[in-house]
Amino acid sequence: YIQWFAWMDIVGDPVFAVSGVQDITFGASETGDPDLDGKTFLAIPGELVDVGDVQHSETGSESVTATLRGLPIEDGGLLDIVGQKAKWRKREARLWFRVLDPIDDKATQFNPLPIHRYYSGYLINLSVDTSADEQAIVATIENYQAALSEGSGLTYLHQSEFDPGDKSAEQTLAAANGMHKAGVSGSVGGGSGGSRG
Numbered sequence: 001y002i003q004w005f006a007w008m009d010i011v012g013d014p015v016f017a018v019s020g021v022q023d024i025t026f027g028a029s030e031t032g033d034p035d036l037d038g039k040t041f042l043a044i045p046g047e048l049v050d051v052g053d054v055q056h057s058e059t060g061s062e063s064v065t066a067t068l069r070g071l072p073i074e075d076g077g078l079l080d081i082v083g084q085k086a087k088w089r090k091r092e093a094r095l096w097f098r099v100l101d102p103i104d105d106k107a108t109q110f111n112p113l114p115i116h117r118y119y120s121g122y123l124i125n126l127s128v129d130t131s132a133d134e135q136a137i138v139a140t141i142e143n144y145q146a147a148l149s150e151g152s153g154l155t156y157l158h159q160s161e162f163d164p165g166d167k168s169a170e171q172t173l174a175a176a177n178g179m180h181k182a183g184v185s186g187s188v189g190g191g192s193g194g195s196r197g
Contacts, residue, residue, distance in 0.1 A: 001100035011087040019046040069136040093141045095119045
């Protein structure tokens with residue numbers, strides 16, 4: 001009997017979820033983990049949650065997937081969030097677990113054991129798998145070491161993918177296009193403006 005806790009830092013709509021039938025709210029200093037204490041985790045039936053194993057190697061741990069099934073197909077709000085990569089791409093995500101020790105023979109009551117951190121990293125993918133009668137959301141989390149060791153291939157023009165409020169790339173391109181359309185030559189901030197007659 002394993003109970004999973006998940007936090008995903010989605011801009012404007014952070015996810016705090018726990019596998020089970022009852023929401024769980026931690027006290028201000030109940031666990032000693034600031035990502036748990038004072039937070040309320042919303043219950044999701046455990047049979048709908050699937051968390052992948054952590055595979056370790058000499059270069060660190062592999063990415064982990066967490067799947068939530070049984071979502072209604074007409075959930076347009078969820079699809080909207082998944083489609084807006086700037087709200088979740090490379091943002092923090094964490095998974096915890098604890099073992100539930102049955103108190104009675106029928107396993108209807110449990111004694112929760114201490115919570116352990118299972119995996120921490122960044123969301124690198126959020127997708128929706130759809131079947132005939134339901135859809136599942138799949139979150140792929142990559143560890144911190146992998147995120148820091150690989151070249152991103154990104155430039156400042158990609159800043160809005162990480163900060164939805166950043167408009168610097170859009171404004172820079174608009175300024176450059178405005179100069180070109182106005183017939184101004186030379187580089188921004190320097191250079192000559194053409195020959196004089």
